Amino acid sequence: MLISTSELNSILDDSNLIIADTRSFKEYSEGHIPGAVHLDLFAFHWIDTSKQGIENFNNQSKSLLSFLGVTPEKKVVFYDSVSGMLAARGVWMLMYFSHQNTMMLDGGITKWQKENLAIETNPNGFKPSDFSGKTNPEIISGFEYIQDNLENLKILDARSPGEYDGSTIRAAQSGHIPNAINIDWSQNLREDGTFKNDEELSKMYDYPKDTEIVTYCQGAYRAANSFLVLKKLGFSNVKVYLGSWGEWGNRLDLPVEN
Structure with a gap:
C-alpha cells in the first residue's frame, strides 16, 4: 500500500497510472507531481452511518471515483504533504471498493521535493470512467x-x-x-x-x-x-x-x- 518516491518517479509515463494530489488546491497550484490531478478528499466528510447513510456514502463515493477515472486496470497513487491522513483516506476508500492496486506515496511531496524530482504547476484534467467497485x-x-x-x-x-x-x-x-x-x-x-x-x-x-x-x-x-x-x-x-x-x-x- 506504499510506493517510494523512486518507484513512482520510474512509472510516471505509465498510461494506467492515476496520481491524485489530496492537498488544498492552493498547494496543488504552487507545484505538484507531473500528471497529478487535484482531488480534495477533505471536503468528503461523512457523519451518518445508519444503513441508509452508508448506502448514500457508497453512491457518493462511486461518483467521486468515477470522476477520478478509476477502472480495474488502473494503478492509483494518492499523495499528501507527508505520509498523511488525506492520502490514507483515498487508499482506504479504494480498498473499501475492492480496488487493490492503490497506494500512498511514502513521505508525500515533501520527500519528492527534497529529492529534487520533477514538479509542474499546470493543472491536469480528469478522464472520468464509470466506476463500479464492489464494497467490502x-x-x-x-x-x-x-x-x-x-x-x-x-x-x-x-x-x-x-x-x-x-x-x-x-x-x-x-x-x-x-x-x-x-x-x-x-x-x-x-x-x-x-x-x-x-x-x-x-x-x-x-x-x-x-x-x-x-x-x-x-x-x-x-x-x-x-x-x-x-x-x-x-x-x-x-x-x-x-x-x-x-x-x-x-x-x-x-x-x-x-
Whole structure:
C-alpha cells in the first residue's frame, strides 16, 4: 500500500497510472507531481452511518471515483504533504471498493521535493470512467456495530490526547468511545514525514494479529492512516469507523468516557 518516491518517479509515463494530489488546491497550484490531478478528499466528510447513510456514502463515493477515472486496470497513487491522513483516506476508500492496486506515496511531496524530482504547476484534467467497485463491508464500521460490540472490540482512537481526554472539544459531547485506547496517528510517522519501520510500529500496536480493531478519529482521515499502518503490519481484521467522533460525539444517545 506504499510506493517510494523512486518507484513512482520510474512509472510516471505509465498510461494506467492515476496520481491524485489530496492537498488544498492552493498547494496543488504552487507545484505538484507531473500528471497529478487535484482531488480534495477533505471536503468528503461523512457523519451518518445508519444503513441508509452508508448506502448514500457508497453512491457518493462511486461518483467521486468515477470522476477520478478509476477502472480495474488502473494503478492509483494518492499523495499528501507527508505520509498523511488525506492520502490514507483515498487508499482506504479504494480498498473499501475492492480496488487493490492503490497506494500512498511514502513521505508525500515533501520527500519528492527534497529529492529534487520533477514538479509542474499546470493543472491536469480528469478522464472520468464509470466506476463500479464492489464494497467490502469487512473494513468499514458504523456506530451500531460498535455499540453492539463494545466489549469485544479493540477500539483505537487516533486523535490527539486532548481530544481523547475531553479537554479539546469538537462535538456536542467530549471524550472518547468507552474502552477506546489512544494512539495519536502522528506517532505513525518519522520526523521526515515517512512511516516508521515495522519494528517501531509493532511496539506501538502490540496486539495479536487477529485482534478485531476499529479505528476512529474526528472524521475518519487520521483513522484511515492508522488503518493502513495496521494492515501494513499484517493485522487481518481492521475496520475504519466512518462516522468517527463527528457522528458519535454529536449523538447524545451514545455513551462516552472522558
